[in-house]
Amino acid sequence: MSSRTYQLSAENVNVWFGERHVLKDVNLAFPSNQVTALIGPSGCGKSTFIRTLNRMHELIPSAGFGGKVLLDGEDIYGDGVDPVKVRLKVGMVFQKPNPFPTMTIQENVLSGLKLSGRKNPNNEELVETSLRRASIWNEVKDRLNDPALSLSGGQQQRLCIARSLAMGPDVLLMDEPCSALDPGSTRRVEETILELAPQMTIVIVTHNMQQAQRVADQTAFFLSEDGNPGHVVEFGATEQVFEQPVDPRTNDYVNGHFG
Amino acid sequence: MTVNADSTQRRKLATKPFAKADRIFFGVARAAAYSSFVIIALILIFLIGRAIPAFQTQGIIDFAFGSTWDASASPQKFQLGPMLWGSVLISLIGVVIAIPLSISIAYFIEFMAPKVLAKAVTTIVDLLAAIPSIVLGLWGAFVFSPIAAGWAKMLNQSFGWIPIFDNPEQNFLRSPFIAGIVVAVMIVPIIASITREIFSKMDRDIINAALALGGNRESTLRKVILPTASGGIVGGILLGLGRALGETVAVLYVLNISFDINWGQVLQARGGSVASMIISKFGEANPSEISALMAAGLVLFMFTLVINSIASYIVAKAQPWRK
Structure with missing residues (x-):
């Protein structure tokens, strides 16, 4: 484990909304091909933080940023870095399943190509591999031309994962991807995450302690106390964070004493 | 206790207001709602009554689609064709110009402008809708027409080989092109505010x-936002089209109304508009011509009604993914 490589890392990340300082000095390194969970009570800034990793954060008016986010050694906030290029390498899955309502299942998978103007030699193959990687192929292979909204919520979410995977990102960010899903669908998405983990770096925000323990190799605990900006209280191997936390606040949180 | 046989029967639930204030309020609201039916019906009855003589002497088809209007001929000929087509042509020009403008305005307000600026632009665009059409007509005639005639001349010089930009007489004033732009100014606020919504x-x-x-x-606008919003935008466009078709005074001031039908030479100084024709002829019309003008109004009314019904249908139904 000592020869870990870190494809993505955050150095002294600070975030403001207007005058409000919401994240302070976040330093996290995400090991390649592993899953990192971000946990913490509502309002601790974990969803805000994950949005800084693919420059979606700056789309909110009044958003401010300080620090560095290194992707393959390069600061994605550096001068002359096109945020659109960053997002091609760092895919994102949202809280609510959000397939494009006017498109079919297949068009949704290929939507990233259309949006970014990229060309792919074999679209049919890309649709199949992407849907297979998101473990939804068997459910939709006979109805690729049906509207995406004809799928169930859980299927829609896996379609959204497939849509991101089709762009071949190195990193996948997931912002509470199961919070709008029922337990069965949640299980399927978690299985998908575990299947993807060996191939890519995954960062997942979750409210669900069990989910963090099931899918994540590492866990970071965020906390924002008494109106102070959110910060990382504890970061380490998932087992250690849950079984032998160093900080008493982590212990209280993972054992359900608050949050 | 005996079981009441009626207890299993479905009872009508009272939804009537009890309080006096409620009863008055319900009454006023109901009267206001029904009055729109009554008013439309009365207008229709009036128009149909006055239009019947014209339809009888001219024949409905000839009246709507023929192309001669001559009150001094014997027998008199009243045929609306060039005006009806002229209204459509001007409205189409207006809509074609207004669509990209309105969508850009809506996009700017909703996705680009900071809040303060967005509010200011919204207010100004809504104010544009409040300009009386006579003001726009005068502005169009005295200020805008000479400028637009210059644009028309440039179009003609560069693209005159395309039939619609042909103009051998080289008179660029009072053309459907200019009337179309004036109409576009009037319908941009409608389309923009619906699109923004x-x-x-x-x-x-x-x-x-x-x-x-x-x-x-x-690419996000083109591939995702517009397709998702298309139903509503089309509805807004049709509402704008309804306004454009009925526009009277502003068009009258900037267009040379001619029964020599203009199929699409948009830069030439002749065109038609049902509403403007009615107002231009009404003052000196004899009784049979007045009947024909009423009939023209009726045709325009039906046409606009159809457009508006299509509009509300599309706005309501064309977005099946909306829950």
């Missing part, structure tokens, strides 16, 4: 998803 109700997550997939602003 639709944009503001769109699920931001869908737009964020498009950006997260590597879309830029342009």
Whole structure:
């Protein structure tokens, strides 16, 4: 484990909304091909933080940023870095399943190509591999031309994962991807995450302690106390964070004493 | 206790207001709602009554689609064709110019402008809708027409080989092109405010998803925002079209009304508009011509009614993914 490589890392990340300082000095390194969970009570800034990793954060008016986010050694906030290029390498899955309502299942998978103007030699193959990687192929292979909204919520979410995977990102960010899903669908998405983990770096925000323990190799605990900006209280191997936390606040949180 | 046989029967639930204030309020609201039916019906009855003589002497088909209007001939000929087509032509020009403008305005307000600026632009665009059409007509005649005639001349010089920009007489004033632009100014606020409304109700997550997939602003607008909003935008366009078809005074001031039908030479100084023709002829019309003008009004009324019904149908039904 000592020869870990870190494809993505955050150095002294600070975030403001207007005058409000919401994240302070976040330093996290995400090991390649592993899953990192971000946990913490509502309002601790974990969803805000994950949005800084693919420059979606700056789309909110009044958003401010300080620090560095290194992707393959390069600061994605550096001068002359096109945020659109960053997002091609760092895919994102949202809280609510959000397939494009006017498109079919297949068009949704290929939507990233259309949006970014990229060309792919074999679209049919890309649709199949992407849907297979998101473990939804068997459910939709006979109805690729049906509207995406004809799928169930859980299927829609896996379609959204497939849509991101089709762009071949190195990193996948997931912002509470199961919070709008029922337990069965949640299980399927978690299985998908575990299947993807060996191939890519995954960062997942979750409210669900069990989910963090099931899918994540590492866990970071965020906390924002008494109106102070959110910060990382504890970061380490998932087992250690849950079984032998160093900080008493982590212990209280993972054992359900608050949050 | 005996079981009441009626107890299993479905009872009518009272929805009537009890309080006096409620009863008055219900009454006023109901009267206001029904009055719109009554008013439309009365207008229709009046128009049909006055139009019947014209339809009888001219024949409905000839009246709507023929192309001679001559009150001094014997027998008199009243045929609306060039005006009806002229109204359509001017409205189409107006809509074609207004659509890209309105969508850009709506996009700017909703997705680009900081809040303060967005509010200011919204107010100004809404103010544009409040300009009386006579003011726009005078502005169009005295200020805008000479300028637009210059644009028309440039179009003619560069693209005169395309039939619609042909103009051998080289008179560029009072053309459907200019009337179309004036109409566009009047319908931009309608289309822009409906488009803005639709944009503001769109699920931001869908737009964020498009950006997260590597879309830029342009591709996100074209591939995701517009398709998702298309039903509402089309509805707005049809509402604007309804306004454009009925526009009277502003068009009268900037258009040379001619029964020599202009199929599409938009730069030439002759065109038609049902509403403007009615107002231009009404003052000196004899009784049979007045009947013909009423009939023209009726045709325009039906035409606009159909357009508006299509509009509300599309706005309501064309977005099946909306829950």
